[in-house]
Amino acid sequence: MDLQLRDKRALVTGSSSGIGRAIALSLAEEGVDVVVHGRDADRAQATADVIVKAGGRAVVVLGDLAEDAAAARAAAEATAAFGGIDILVNNAGTAEDTGWAGATATDWLSLYDSNVASAVRLIGALTPGMRDGGWGRVIQIGSAASPYPLPERAAYSAAKAAMANLTVSLAKELTGTGITANTISPGPTLTDRFRELTSSFAESHGLSDSAAAIRALLDGPLACPSARLVEPAEIAALVALVASPLGASINGANLRIDGGFTPTVN
DSSP, rough: OOOOOTTOOOEEOOSHHHHHHHHHHHHHHOOEEEEEEEEHHHHHHHHHHHHHHHHEEEEEEEOOOTTTTHHHHHHHHHHHTTTOOEEEEEOOOOOOOOOOHOOOOHHHHHHHHIIIIIIHHHHHEEEEEEEHHTTTEEEEOTTTTTEEEEGHHHHHHHHHHHHHHHHHHHHHHHTTEEEEEOOOOOBBBOOOOHHHHHHHHHHTTTTTTHHHHHHHHHEEEEOOOSOBBBOOOHHHHHHHHSGGGGGGOOOEEEEEEEEEOOOOOO
16 A cells, blocks of 8 residues: 655654664655654664665654753754654653652653653644644654553653643644644554563563563463554554555544553543
8 A cells, every 4th residue: 555655754753773663664665754863873873774775765863852952953953854844753752660659759750751741842843844834743652551551650651641632632733734643552562672671571480581471471461352462563554554644534543552452442
């Protein structure tokens, strides 16, 4: 299927690894010019190099989006790279969270700034250009922890819930502009980081390897009707559809991609 994305321009934050990297590669395969963002120059460049080697166009911008100046600089550099941004994917953030017992109010604010205010900064910087062009897509990468909060990830869960909430408000704010705003909320995802965590889990629980740990988790706390973890490429494919002209009527939505992990009616 042709998603009609060729020559669109995207900024994917946090795209030097994991889900963000998969999104950047997927959009590039559809002909999108991609601005790869990260805080590690080598890892971000490695993602961009894969795109360029495959015949696409990609540049790198760096910076901590929790800082006003760095976020403004990243937005300006992204806009300058390809003459504008049509698609903003707010994926950057942190899940580091010590739960109710170990976190202070300052810790909550810091995590909120990293996950939510970072997105707000880029929305404010880049949607005016989308308005001028009469077309745009803003996509937040949320989490199943939003409708299904975890006590050990209390601040993270709350921040992701805020992302889903602000997206609906943004969709209404952008009425009639040609810009849509949506949240895509993955469940537990088989990223390299997740594999590292399962290796540690296997060691601490006397399991043979990471695969055995994943099976144990799917039989226990991560059980879902699909009986499998989400693949980053699956999330990326959904992002590409929502970002495309074919997704014009998907607006103000929170799309779960979690194998049925979240025990709620959507």
